[in-house]
Amino acid sequence: MVTNDLSDKEVVSLKDKIEKIDGVKQVFWRDDVLDITFPKEMIPETLQKQLYSKDSTLMIVTFEEDTASPKTMDAIAKIKEVSNKDCYLGGMSAIAEDTKDLANSETVKYALIAVLLSLVVLYLGLESSVAPLIFMLGMAFPIIYNFGTNIFLGKISYITQALAMILQLAVTMDYSIFLLHRYQEEKKKAENTTNDMAMVKAIQATFTSITSSSVTTIAGFLALCFMQLRLGGDIGIVMAKGVVLGVICTIFVLPSLLMIFDRQIEKYTHRTLIHELKKVPGFVVRHAKFLLLIGICIFIPMGFAQANVKQYYDLTSTLPSDLSSMKGTEELKDKFNMNTTHFILVSDTLPTKDIQELSGKIENIEGIENVLAYENFVGGGVPGTFEPEAIKDIFENGGYKLLIANSDYHAATDEENKQLDKIHEVLSQYDKKALITGEGMLSKDLITTTNEDFKVVNVLSILAIFVIILITFKSIALPFILVLAIELAITINMGIPYLTHTTLPFIAGIVIGTIQLGACVDYAILMTTRFREELSLNKSGKEAIRVAIQKTSPSIITSGCSFFAACIGVSLISRMDLISSLCELLARGAIISVISIIFILPSMLLLGHKLIEKTTKKWPITKEDQYE
Structure with a gap:
C-alpha cells in the first residue's frame, strides 16, 4: 500500500486501523523496526529504499487467506474505506478485488445488451412479432435454473459469472429456433393437422438434432x-449444466x-429479412468441387x-x-520501481x-x-530476544524464510522469464x-500450463464430439x-488476429476453439440430419442437399446471427x-461457422456421398447415376 503526503503519525494511525480489519494478518512498516520517534535515517538503507520515496511511503499488508478468497476481498474493500x-x-x-467488482458491475449491462440485440x-429472422418474446421467456427458465444451481x-x-448468461443464451437459442421452424413447417403440411399433432411431429423431427447437437x-x-487452470473447469461445468437445462426446457x-x-404468434406477423435461401443451394451444388477447393486453400495459410x-x-x-488497484500498481512502479515483485x-535452516x-x-x-531479507537489516549475531517480532513473523514462517526481490521488468516478458531462470540457478546452489x-512466476507458469492445456483440451473436445x-x-x-x-471455421476465426496484428489473451485459443466447435456443430448436425431425411424420401443426392440447404438456412442463419448479436x-x-x-472472437466465429456450414459442409456431403453410404449404417441408398 502506497501512502502520499502523510506524516509518520498519520501512517501509524492508518496502519492500526488496517490491522484491526478482519482478514488482515499483519501490516509491516518502519515502526516495526524502529519507533517513529527516531529519524528514518537510522533504519538500514535497504529497508529505507523499500519503504520511502520522497513524500510517499510503503506498507506491506498480508492477509489470512489466499489472494482472491472472499475474506481477502472483503478485507480489501474495508481497507479502501478507512484509507484516504x-x-x-x-x-x-487489490487487482483481483477491483476486477471482480468491475465484472459484477458490468454483468447486468452484458445481459441487457445481449438480450436486446438477440431480440x-x-x-428480423422470425415472421412472428411475438415469438422472440416467447423465446426469451422460455430462455429465462434454464438461465435462472443454471444460476440457481451454481450454489x-x-x-x-x-x-x-459475467459470461455464463451470454454464452447460455447464445449457445442454446438455436434449439428454440429449430423447434419453432419445424413446428410451423408441420402445421403447413396438412390442413387437418392439429396444433398438438404438429408439435408432436416437430419434437420428434428435431429431437435427434437437438439432443445430439x-x-x-x-x-x-x-x-x-x-x-x-481453474477458470476452464468453472466455465466447463457451469455451461455444460446450462446446456442440459436448456435442452430440457426446450423439449x-x-x-x-x-x-x-x-394464436398471438400467428396473428402478429411481419415480413422478415432472413428467408429460405433460393439461389444458394443451386450454386453450392453446381460449384461443390470449387467451394471445397477454396476451403482447402484457405485452411492452409490460416492454419x-x-x-x-x-x-x-x-x-x-x-x-x-482508472481502477484504484491499477493506480496503486503504477504508484509502486513509478515511486518504488516495483514493476513486479x-x-x-x-x-529456514539456511544460516x-x-x-x-x-x-x-x-x-x-x-x-x-533490490532484495529485502530479514538478515539484511537485522544482521547476524543479534540475540533473538532483541529481534523485532513483527519482522520475524513476516520473513520467517512455516519452515521457510522469505526474500522479496523487486524487478524492473514487467510480468510475462522474455526479460522477466530469463530473470526468473537465473534466480532459479542461484537458488539451486x-x-x-x-x-x-x-505475478512474474505466475505468468511464466501460465505460458507452460496454457500450451499443455491447449493440446489436451483440443484433442479431448474433438475426440468427444467425433x-x-x-x-x-x-x-x-x-x-x-x-x-x-467446423475446424475450418475455427482456424479462420483464430487466424484473423494474426492478419490484423491483434494480441489475444492466453486462454482465447482454448476457450474459443472448444466453445465454437461444441456450439456451432449444432448447425452441421441439423444440415446433415435434414440431408439424410430428404434422401430417405428417395431424392437424389443433389436434390436432397438443395432442399437441406434451403430448409435449414433460416434456422442456421437466424441462430448464427443471434449468437453473433449476443456476443458482439x-x-x-x-x-x-x-x-x-x-x-x-465468439461473435465472429458464429458468422464464419454459418458460412462454412452453408457452403463448405454441403459440398463435402455431396462429394463424399458414396463414402458416406459405404461407411454409415442404414444410410438412405440412391441410384448410382444420381451422384454423377
Missing part, C-alpha cells in the same frame, strides 16, 4: 474441465409456451496464421487505468551468512532493483527445494466431415479486454 484518497492499494489481491435478430458448486469465478456442445464444455417448457401463445497469433499472459495490463521461499550471500547474488542479476512465487457424431449417425465418415467443416454487443461495451476479446 492519497492512499493506493497495489498487488494481486432484434430474432425479430452447489460453492463458488465460481467472476469471469464465468446438445451432447456435442456439452462434451465440448466438459473438455474445458481438463484444463489445469418440455417451450412447446407449452408456443402452444399457449399460438499458419493461427499458430503464430501473439498472446498476452499479463491480464493486469489490459484493465482500465518476486517472493522467494527458502528453508544468516548464506541468506546474505544469496540476497547479494540475486540483487546482482540484471533487472533486480543454496536450496534445491526453494520456491518462487508472485465419438458422439459417430454414435448418433452410426457413421465413420460423417464425424470426419462435420468436425473438419458485449465485446463493444466491456471495459475488460479479456471478456471483450472472447466475445468478439
Whole structure:
C-alpha cells in the first residue's frame, strides 16, 4: 500500500486501523523496526529504499487467506474505506478485488445488451412479432435454473459469472429456433393437422438434432474441465449444466409456451429479412468441387496464421487505468520501481551468512532493483530476544524464510522469464527445494500450463464430439466431415488476429476453439440430419442437399446471427479486454461457422456421398447415376 503526503503519525494511525480489519494478518512498516520517534535515517538503507520515496511511503499488508478468497476481498474493500484518497492499494489481491467488482458491475449491462440485440435478430429472422418474446421467456427458465444451481458448486469465478448468461443464451437459442421452424413447417403440411399433432411431429423431427447437437456442445464444455487452470473447469461445468437445462426446457417448457401463445404468434406477423435461401443451394451444388477447393486453400495459410497469433499472459495490463488497484500498481512502479515483485521461499535452516550471500547474488542479476531479507537489516549475531517480532513473523514462517526481490521488468516478458531462470540457478546452489512465487512466476507458469492445456483440451473436445457424431449417425465418415467443416471455421476465426496484428489473451485459443466447435456443430448436425431425411424420401443426392440447404438456412442463419448479436454487443461495451476479446472472437466465429456450414459442409456431403453410404449404417441408398 502506497501512502502520499502523510506524516509518520498519520501512517501509524492508518496502519492500526488496517490491522484491526478482519482478514488482515499483519501490516509491516518502519515502526516495526524502529519507533517513529527516531529519524528514518537510522533504519538500514535497504529497508529505507523499500519503504520511502520522497513524500510517499510503503506498507506491506498480508492477509489470512489466499489472494482472491472472499475474506481477502472483503478485507480489501474495508481497507479502501478507512484509507484516504492519497492512499493506493497495489498487488494481486487489490487487482483481483477491483476486477471482480468491475465484472459484477458490468454483468447486468452484458445481459441487457445481449438480450436486446438477440431480440432484434430474432425479430428480423422470425415472421412472428411475438415469438422472440416467447423465446426469451422460455430462455429465462434454464438461465435462472443454471444460476440457481451454481450454489452447489460453492463458488465460481467472476469471469464465468459475467459470461455464463451470454454464452447460455447464445449457445442454446438455436434449439428454440429449430423447434419453432419445424413446428410451423408441420402445421403447413396438412390442413387437418392439429396444433398438438404438429408439435408432436416437430419434437420428434428435431429431437435427434437437438439432443445430439446438445451432447456435442456439452462434451465440448466438459473438455474445458481438463484444463489445469481453474477458470476452464468453472466455465466447463457451469455451461455444460446450462446446456442440459436448456435442452430440457426446450423439449418440455417451450412447446407449452408456443402452444399457449399460438394464436398471438400467428396473428402478429411481419415480413422478415432472413428467408429460405433460393439461389444458394443451386450454386453450392453446381460449384461443390470449387467451394471445397477454396476451403482447402484457405485452411492452409490460416492454419499458419493461427499458430503464430501473439498472446498476452499479463491480464493486469489490459484493465482500465482508472481502477484504484491499477493506480496503486503504477504508484509502486513509478515511486518504488516495483514493476513486479518476486517472493522467494527458502528453508529456514539456511544460516544468516548464506541468506546474505544469496540476497547479494540475486540483487546482482540484471533487472533486480533490490532484495529485502530479514538478515539484511537485522544482521547476524543479534540475540533473538532483541529481534523485532513483527519482522520475524513476516520473513520467517512455516519452515521457510522469505526474500522479496523487486524487478524492473514487467510480468510475462522474455526479460522477466530469463530473470526468473537465473534466480532459479542461484537458488539451486543454496536450496534445491526453494520456491518462487508472485505475478512474474505466475505468468511464466501460465505460458507452460496454457500450451499443455491447449493440446489436451483440443484433442479431448474433438475426440468427444467425433465419438458422439459417430454414435448418433452410426457413421465413420460423417464425424470426419462435420468436425473438419467446423475446424475450418475455427482456424479462420483464430487466424484473423494474426492478419490484423491483434494480441489475444492466453486462454482465447482454448476457450474459443472448444466453445465454437461444441456450439456451432449444432448447425452441421441439423444440415446433415435434414440431408439424410430428404434422401430417405428417395431424392437424389443433389436434390436432397438443395432442399437441406434451403430448409435449414433460416434456422442456421437466424441462430448464427443471434449468437453473433449476443456476443458482439458485449465485446463493444466491456471495459475488460479479456471478456471483450472472447466475445468478439465468439461473435465472429458464429458468422464464419454459418458460412462454412452453408457452403463448405454441403459440398463435402455431396462429394463424399458414396463414402458416406459405404461407411454409415442404414444410410438412405440412391441410384448410382444420381451422384454423377
